[in-house]
Amino acid sequence: MDEGEKLVVAMPKGRIFEEALVLLRESGLSVPADLATDSRKLTVEVPEEGLSFLMVKPMDVPTYVEHGVADLGVVGKDVLMEEERDVYELLDLGISPCRISVAGTRDWKPVLNPKVASKYPRIADRYFREKGQQVEVIHLNGSVELAPLIGLADRIVDIVSTGRTLQENGLVELEEIAPITSRLIANRASYRLKSTAVNGMAERMSRVVHKKEVPL
Ligand SMILES: Nc1ncnc2c1ncn2[C@@H]1O[C@H](COP(=O)(O)OP(=O)(O)OP(=O)(O)O)[C@@H](O)[C@H]1O
Numbered sequence: 040m041d042e043g044e045k046l047v048v049a050m051p052k053g054r055i056f057e058e059a060l061v062l063l064r065e066s067g068l069s070v071p072a073d074l075a076t077d078s079r080k081l082t083v084e085v086p087e088e089g090l091s092f093l094m095v096k097p098m099d100v101p102t103y104v105e106h107g108v109a110d111l112g113v114v115g116k117d118v119l120m121e122e123e124r125d126v127y128e129l130l131d132l133g134i135s136p137c138r139i140s141v142a143g144t145r146d147w148k149p150v151l152n153p154k155v156a157s158k159y160p161r162i163a164d165r166y167f168r169e170k171g172q173q174v175e176v177i178h179l180n181g182s183v184e185l186a187p188l189i190g191l192a193d194r195i196v197d198i199v200s201t202g203r204t205l206q207e208n209g210l211v212e213l214e215e216i217a218p219i220t221s222r223l224i225a226n227r228a229s230y231r232l233k234s235t236a237v238n239g240m241a242e243r244m245s246r247v248v249h250k251k252e253v254p255l
């Protein structure tokens with residue numbers, strides 16, 4: 040790889056990480072053991088590939104990429120929708136599929152100015168505003184399904200995957216806002232200035248992603 044085109048990649052710790060690692064391996068990258076899920080290292084160098092990885096909180100991936108401290112990043116579409124950062128979305132990686140939805144109790148009834156609890160306050164606010172509904176959004180950092188059960192909110196906006204969390208808490212999915220998968224994103228300047236390396240990485244990953252897609 041060109042000496043001037045080393046890439047820094049922001050990787051999300053947690054759920055997406057393992058699947059992203061599989062994609063990187065399948066795209067032919069020699070991924071060192073340091074980049075394993077049980078490692079506590081926050082930076083991993085792979086000099087032979089001209090790559091270094093930053094292990095960061097999923098919600099922070101677009102921040103690192105927008106500021107240019109990472110050239111590339113792997114992140115859920117939910118986070119991109121919430122953060123609205125100035126980055127390029129290069130590729131749908133198809134991994135960690137889920138959806139972001141509105142949910143509530145089975146006996147939920149419309150009220151004037153309902154409260155909506157969410158880890159995604161901007162997505163929730165935008166969704167209801169576009170529907171012309173006035174809501175008060177309450178920002179929580181987790182265990183969002185608790186909110187309607189204890190009277191903190193009338194409805195929630197949260198990730199649904201298997202539906203188990205909703206079911207076990209007596210909630211039902213009311214409306215799907217968007218389907219979610221993880222994306223490969225790029226810093227705008229890196230996309231231009233390191234185009235060979237950035238495109239090379241995107242193409243390698245794209246080949247693996249498209250091979251996995253079931254033919255119609
Ligand atoms: N069942 C799921 N629940 C939450 N996120 C999911 C689920 N399935 C896939 N995802 C994807 O994984 C990402 C979240 O990963 P994870 O749950 O590890 O992080 P987090 O809970 O946001 O982070 P943290 O625990 O550090 O606050 C989401 O952005 C989404 O794109």
Ligand SMILES: O=P(O)(O)OC[C@H]1O[C@H](OP(=O)(O)OP(=O)(O)O)[C@H](O)[C@@H]1O
Nearest residue numbers: 181182183197198199200201202203204
């Ligand atoms: O449909 P399911 O398969 O049950 O998955 C959805 C649940 O998983 C996530 O929570 P997470 O485990 O990240 O915990 P959190 O409440 O701390 O966000 C998400 O916020 C939902 O609560």
